[in-house]
Amino acid sequence: xxxxxxxxxxxxxxxxxxxxxxxxxxxxxxxxxxxxxxxxxxxxxxxxxxxxxxxxxxxxxxxxxxxxxxxxxxxxxxxxxxxxxxxxxxxxxxxxxxxxxxxxxxxxxxxxxxxxxxxxxxxxxxxxxxxxxxxxxxxxxxxxxxxxxxxxxxxxxxxxxxxxxxxxxxxxxxxxxxxxxxxxxxxxxxxxxxxxxxxxxxxxxxxxxxxxxxxxxxxxxxxxxxxxxxxxxxxxxxxxxxxxxxxxxxxxxxxxxxxxxxxxxxxxxxxxxxxxxxxxxxxxxxxxxxxxxxxxxxxxxxxxxxxxx
Numbered sequence: 632x633x634x635x636x637x638x639x640x641x642x643x644x645x646x647x648x649x650x651x652x653x654x655x656x657x658x659x660x661x662x663x664x665x666x667x668x669x670x671x672x673x674x675x676x677x678x679x680x681x682x683x684x685x686x687x688x689x690x691x692x693x694x695x696x697x698x699x700x701x702x703x704x705x706x707x708x709x710x711x712x713x714x715x716x717x718x719x720x721x722x723x724x725x726x727x728x729x730x731x732x733x734x735x736x737x738x739x740x741x742x743x744x745x746x747x748x749x750x751x752x753x754x755x756x757x758x759x760x761x762x763x764x765x766x767x768x769x770x771x772x773x774x775x776x777x778x779x780x781x782x783x784x785x786x787x788x789x790x791x792x793x794x795x796x797x798x799x800x801x802x803x804x805x806x807x808x809x810x811x812x813x814x815x816x817x818x819x820x821x822x823x824x825x826x827x828x829x830x831x832x833x834x835x836x837x838x839x840x841x842x843x844x845x846x847x848x849x850x851x852x853x854x855x856x857x858x859x860x861x862x863x864x865x866x867x868x869x870x871x872x873x874x875x876x877x878x879x880x881x882x883x884x885x886x887x888x889x890x891x892x893x894x895x896x897x898x899x900x901x902x903x904x905x906x907x908x909x910x911x912x913x914x915x916x917x918x919x920x921x922x923x924x925x926x927x928x929x930x931x932x933x934x935x936x937x938x939x940x
Contacts, residue, residue, distance in 0.1 A: 675728065676732075678732045681735065692737060704746075704748075704749035705747065708840055710865055712725050723920065728916035733900050733903040749763060769858055772886040781892075783900030784934060785935065790883055792858070792877060793808075793855070793862070809831040812851070813834055814855045840855065866924075887900050
């Protein structure tokens with residue numbers, strides 16, 4: 632690809648996110664990512680709502696029912712996982728469908744679920760202070776986070792990988808990152824892993840991966856690292872400019888974050904995930920969203936119903 636062609640492609644990729652930043656009034660660093668091309672609403676599954684469901688033992692569920700809707704924290708810049716259309720404000724992706732299907736099991740219909748974008752570094756705080764009821768956004772379950780919040784699931788197993796420009800031939804895995812500028816999201820598991828295990832990499836952090844991708848396309852960093860599910864979405868939307876290299880070098884079990892002491896809600900969401908996998912909703916949601924990135928579905932991991940806190 633010529634330099635002129637790449638400049639034109641980069642401009643086309645950045646334009647939609649520039650509009651998003653202008654609309655939201657937010658932005659740290661220069662915004663940019665491939666354009667929003669999520670699944671059409673008509674292609675998404677519909678989930679049966681359990682209107683008879685009751686969970687009085689859960690203060691979170693009770694407050695949401697009294698409020699009239701469930702507030703779900705999510706990502707807005709992860710293609711096929713959690714993405715927000717700047718023109719319509721509509722969220723789409725596999726994580727969004729996981730949130731909708733489990734909310735239906737809790738008795739909340741599509742119009743009773745409201746999404747709120749929360750950056751990786753703010754997830755625990757948002758759950759702790761009641762800003763959101765649950766969080767569904769490529770949220771890796773680990774022991775450190777379990778001390779701060781609760782987790783239902785996991786509902787998917789991802790793995791950390793690397794995104795580079797298509798003309799990059801010197802990076803095939805994390806061992807090739809010495810002296811290279813590598814971008815990831817502040818507060819994320821992938822950021823911490825590179826910091827701990829590959830200290831010779833020059834690590835750069837932003838609130839969102841879309842800014843990392845902008846920096847990659849404009850030659851300010853050499854690679855972006857996060858879960859392969861996220862990176863494959865970006866590569867699928869700009870195959871002439873971006874590629875995922877190497878094999879995943881971690882296991883990232885995605886869970887639904889809940890307030891730490893609300894075990895009743897956590898167990899109810901575990902039940903919902905098991906039921907939705909058995910009835911085919913999980914697979915239908917995957918095929919309509921994350922499956923569009925070209926990644927074949929792997930079986931959902933067993934739910935880890937760990938003891939109450």
